[in-house]
Amino acid sequence: MMDEARYNQLAVGVFKRILAAADAIDPDILEAESTGDMVTLTARSREKCIVNTQRAVRQIWVAGRGQGIHFTYDTATSTWKDDKGRGLELLAFVADVVHDISGVDFIYPG
Template identity: 80%
Template sequence: MMDEARYNQLVAAVFKRLLAAADAIDPDVLEADSTGDMLTLTAPSREKCIVNTQRAVRQIWVAGKSQGIHFSYDEATGTWKDDKGRGLELFSFVADVVRDISGAELAYPG
């Protein structure tokens, strides 16, 4: 299991990237609220995408599309992949949920 300092660094980068993408969208279309270990993206319909840390297991959990998906960091590819091997990637999954709930397209900064 990766050490806590590495996990914290990776999580901080994920939250920063997600927030930057969400902040580029009109808040009337998608509202972003970050509090500590949780980021909530809310559509005008009040549907949500929730991104939350799972520190004990060094994962990130995303709730959306009526499901909760755990993502683990894959050192080999430098990406967060779902822990069930379904081929889901964290940033793509969040973008899909946001598109479903708000119609907005998340554009992640480089």
């Protein structure tokens, strides 16, 4: 299992990318709120995508589309992948959920 300092660094990086993508969207369409270990993205319809850390197991969990997906960092690809082996990647999954609930593209800055 990765050490806590590395996990924290990676999790902060994910949150920064998510918030940067949300900042590019009109807040009347998608509102982003960051509170410690959680980012909540709320669409005009009040549907949500919630991203939060799970420090004890070194994962990031995403709730959206009526499901909860757990992501573990894959050092081989330097990406967060779902822990069930379904081929889901964290940032792509969040972008898909945001698109589903808001109708807008969720684009991460370079």
